[in-house]
Amino acid sequence: MNKIPFNSPFLTGKEIEYIQDAHQNGQLAGDGKYTELSSSLISKLLGSGDTYLTHSCTAALEMIAILLDLRQGDEVIMPSFTFVSTANAFVLRGITPVFVDVDPITFNIDPSKIEDAISSKTKAIMAVHYAGISCDMDELISIAKKYNLKVVEDSAQALLSKYKGQSLGTIGELSAFSFHETKNVISGEGGALVINESTFLERAEIIREKGTNRTKFFRGEVDKYTWVDIGSSFLPGEIISAFLYSQLIEARSITDKRISHWNKYHKYLKSLELEGKIRRQIVPDFCEHNAHMFFIILNSLDERTQLMSYLKSQGIQAVFHYVPLHSSPAGIKYAKSIGSFDNTHTASTCLLRLPLGCNVDVERIVDAINKFFMS
Numbered sequence: 001m002n003k004i005p006f007n008s009p010f011l012t013g014k015e016i017e018y019i020q021d022a023h024q025n026g027q028l029a030g031d032g033k034y035t036e037l038s039s040s041l042i043s044k045l046l047g048s049g050d051t052y053l054t055h056s057c058t059a060a061l062e063m064i065a066i067l068l069d070l071r072q073g074d075e076v077i078m079p080s081f082t083f084v085s086t087a088n089a090f091v092l093r094g095i096t097p098v099f100v101d102v103d104p105i106t107f108n109i110d111p112s113k114i115e116d117a118i119s120s121k122t123k124a125i126m127a128v129h130y131a132g133i134s135c136d137m138d139e140l141i142s143i144a145k146k147y148n149l150k151v152v153e154d155s156a157q158a159l160l161s162k163y164k165g166q167s168l169g170t171i172g173e174l175s176a177f178s179f180h181e182t183k184n185v186i187s188g189e190g191g192a193l194v195i196n197e198s199t200f201l202e203r204a205e206i207i208r209e210k211g212t213n214r215t216k217f218f219r220g221e222v223d224k225y226t227w228v229d230i231g232s233s234f235l236p237g238e239i240i241s242a243f244l245y246s247q248l249i250e251a252r253s254i255t256d257k258r259i260s261h262w263n264k265y266h267k268y269l270k271s272l273e274l275e276g277k278i279r280r281q282i283v284p285d286f287c288e289h290n291a292h293m294f295f296i297i298l299n300s301l302d303e304r305t306q307l308m309s310y311l312k313s314q315g316i317q318a319v320f321h322y323v324p325l326h327s328s329p330a331g332i333k334y335a336k337s338i339g340s341f342d343n344t345h346t347a348s349t350c351l352l353r354l355p356l357g358c359n360v361d362v363e364r365i366v367d368a369i370n371k372f373f374m375s
């Protein structure tokens with residue numbers, strides 16, 4: 001019996017050709033031909049925004065935490081149900097993440113929970129587009145305007161998703177994407193910072209180049225480069241960028257293939273939902289999604305554990321996440337939590353992610369799920 005892994009990275013077949021070209025060009029450090037090609041293509045795919053490639057989404061989030069110029073003790077509101085980097089990037093700068101619950105439909109930050117979490121120290125709201133499905137951006141922006149806060153998008157999972165026709169990652173002032181091998185478009189590790197507010201541009205360039213004005217020097221705008229701000233080495237080398245470029249060219253077709261599998265899951269699992277056995281993923285009308293993930297919600301943790309182990313016995317790897325950050329050891333130490341976390345708890349205990357990629361045998365997986373519920 002063939003195993004179905006949870007994640008099968010999709011390769012376009014052009015990766016090695018572009019890497020070979022980068023090798024022949026002889027510039028292997030960052031900001032060469034492929035960094036330029038990839039970053040311009042990302043901005044083109046998004047329809048707006050200035051893109052800076054980074055070596056991960058985590059790095060882009062760390063750049064955002066510096067760019068926002070917050071002080072020790074300032075606060076950023078975010079969902080507890082997210083990947084650790086959303087919070088850790090801020091903690092590294094002495095900023096306090098303030099966790100709130102997610103909504104029960106999308107498991108994105110619940111806008112109705114945000115106002116209770118706002119204090120005089122609040123500076124920003126993190127819109128994490130879980131599973132590539134958009135947060136309710138109008139709601140978030142109207143709260144942000146009322147309290148003079150920035151909106152940052154953690155678009156790690158959201159390349160090519162849209163909110164009311166506008167690309168995710170281009171709505172908040174700043175946003176971060178991931179090209180980790182588990183994402184739709186990949187480079188092993190990789191990421192991008194997208195800037196939608198031009199006042200951040202000059203400083204971003206410096207922060208990304210170890211706090212120096214080296215990029216200006218390369219453009220001939222200064223006669224020597226020097227240390228001008230805080231920063232780090234946030235840029236990827238050309239080998240990674242060349243790999244990424246081959247993937248970005250195929251971004252639309254990769255997404256369309258994933259959507260066709262997502263649609264099959266959605267269709268085939270309808271009857272189990274009607275029988276009350278599971279709940280399928282819900283995409284709000286305001287969102288055009290990128291099929292980053294297909295998940296189901298079981299009725300209990302026990303049932304999820306049993307289904308997971310049944311699928312494993314059938315050679316199918318299904319997985320769950322996240323341990324809620326508000327209850328994690330570092331979350332308790334470094335962050336604040338406001339209100340109850342009932343929906344975060346449901347997501348963390350009852351959500352099961354099914355294998356999804358460009359080539360996945362949805363029929364076999366659905367068949368196994370049906371058999372589990374018949375037994």
Ligand SMILES: Cc1ncc(COP(=O)(O)O)c(C=O)c1O
Pocket residue numbers: 056057058059082083085086128154156157177178179180189190191
């Ligand atoms: C919501 C979210 N934010 C940030 C990250 C971090 O991405 P990376 O692994 O590229 O640093 C991830 C990775 O899965 C994520 O899902």
